[in-house]
Amino acid sequence: MRTSDKYRKIIAAAVEVFAEKGFFKARISDIAGRAGVADGTIYLYFNNKYDILISLFEKEIGKIIIKVKKRLDQEKDPRRMLEIFVAQHLEMVQKQKSLAEVLQMELRQSNKFMREYRNTKFIEYINIISTIIHKGQKMKIFRPEIKPGIAKRMIFGAIDECARLWVLNPNSTYDIDETAAQVSYIFLAGMNQP
Amino acid sequence: MRTSDKYRKIIAAAVEVFAEKGFFKARISDIAGRAGVADGTIYLYFNNKYDILISLFEKEIGKIIIKVKKRLDQEKDPRRMLEIFVAQHLEMVQKQKSLAEVLQMELRQSNKFMREYRNTKFIEYINIISTIIHKGQKMKIFRPEIKPGIAKRMIFGAIDECARLWVLNPNSTYDIDETAAQVSYIFLAGMNQP
Amino acid sequence: MRTSDKYRKIIAAAVEVFAEKGFFKARISDIAGRAGVADGTIYLYFNNKYDILISLFEKEIGKIIIKVKKRLDQEKDPRRMLEIFVAQHLEMVQKQKSLAEVLQMELRQSNKFMREYRNTKFIEYINIISTIIHKGQKMKIFRPEIKPGIAKRMIFGAIDECARLWVLNPNSTYDIDETAAQVSYIFLAGMNQP
Amino acid sequence: MRTSDKYRKIIAAAVEVFAEKGFFKARISDIAGRAGVADGTIYLYFNNKYDILISLFEKEIGKIIIKVKKRLDQEKDPRRMLEIFVAQHLEMVQKQKSLAEVLQMELRQSNKFMREYRNTKFIEYINIISTIIHKGQKMKIFRPEIKPGIAKRMIFGAIDECARLWVLNPNSTYDIDETAAQVSYIFLAGMNQP
């Protein structure tokens, strides 16, 4: 169908352009040009420039959530689950560098210019972490003093900041596996019930 | 001196305005208005809008670095040093919410529109963490497998993401002491040489 | 016939939309939507947006002319004829408020953007008035000093301006009969051969 | 002073451009160009395009009101006053053709796109007529049956429609004095207490 085709093309183009220039410096005509559509066509699929950003975010985070949840469903051990989450996130960052860059910025920015926007998708995403921690605590694997509400943010922040390295500086010293290993290692050791 | 007075006033105004609106939505006239100077006056102290942001960043991060280094100099134990770093950062975020907000965004954004800008001040700041870790490893307090280059980013990312909560949502569930305690606890446990 | 059915539907929709929004703010898609046809369909019946306006004008004024001429044909007394003209015009305004509104604006506007358009239908309409006056002068009922070319415009302008009241402010102080009576009264007294 | 100078220049340019093209076809850049200022400068003096129109209207009608009231103050006879009003209006139309054109359009249009705008200046202007009629009725010069509220609109409409002739068709058959004479004649005869 032509419709969803253009929608997808525009989203894909927007991811690249936003990643390259940032939201504010990106021009609608850049996105349109890269998507191979006319400027006006964008407005058949999105209400405005912000709407592209929001839609993009929700759609892509949604896909990531589905994917990671599917993989986690096959696991029982919360330690292994955390490893998977970390690895998958970093993998995603490497495979979809542009997307990662956009999501990172957006997370910090969208609330600046869209006060009303409640980022529920993101909350759903990081709540995956707290769910894992919770489970680990029930199984007496993770210490009960750990507060999942704080730890989930710590873990996400740690991964995200590491990821920022590659995004900015693609040929960094540390590779993905090394990073994933360190992150998992430190947090598992940090939360482990001795 | 009157000159530096205006300089300081402009920086202070810029911090607030950038925090409120974000860099791109902030207008020079907003900053000028809040600083109590004419629009044109800003250009006597700064080359352009970006320059305000960069100057602000360097100046303020510089102050933070000096402050935290001074406190850390009085400590020997790397564990205690890490606790101090974490606590001090979170404290700064709470006391200077606007500044924290700007620094957070800027960190993710500045490279987007100023490819050439090398954020040396920020690097200096997070290198404080790796120095602590290094020291801890030498003293056989932290495990040797920990890579300070990765861990420094993890720790900074973790703190920063927790801080983002208050900035967005000032009356959050977790208070500063609780957060600082959790962060220190998990990372110390995670890096501790058993 | 289906064709003329759509044509009529579009005209009817255009009358309403133009009345509500004015010509320039009215969108083709508004008209299409209200007419229950696709945007593109409009261009099977009209050359462009202006053409709708012109066609509408000619068609509707044409109908009004036919109607008023038919009624006037049954009258001999030019005084009575003038009364009928006035009454009929005001009646039309009240019964077809949207149409009246469009005709009023269009009269003042169409020449602005279509310099070439010669509004012959309108001229035909107000010439009904001058014909009446002429007749009255021949019958020594109206004074010979009255210049039908000026008086016709005065009378039309007077009625039209009174009508504007209802269009803007439907629940005005004066009702249609009162207004018609006053207009007829003043003009007849003003033109009457003592 | 530079300020009011530009303000006046912009208004003057707007009058011409609106008269030539109509409000909607007029571009800000047309007005700016004719006023000899930059596009942006317009927004130092007006909030938006509509605001130019409204300001223009209020300012110019205001001037006309002041002028006509001053002349009427010197008269006692309401018949003479009406003559003066009519003559002055038509004179204004001829001397300031562009302005007249704009005022005419605006009167019919502004309510179309600015529902909230209450045209108080215009009301003040035509109330001059009703005041004259009232006075004439008190002096037993005009018939008591005349309703000033209707008659004022009739008279204004009549003048205005006659004026439209010149605006559209500058070399018309009837000149200003002839028109003024006819209008005064018919209305005075129509309202005269025999």
Add this chain to the structure above:
DNA sequence: TATGAATGAGACTTCATTCAT
């Protein structure tokens, strides 16, 4: 005939920056 997705020119408005005072 009819559709409606797509086009792309065009306009309003903003705002960083300049410069005469």
Add this chain to the structure above:
DNA sequence: AATGAATGAAGTCTCATTCAT
């Protein structure tokens, strides 16, 4: 040093019109 009026480039969004289906 300071001002703030003026500039004008630039970008988002609208919408009349087209055309493949």
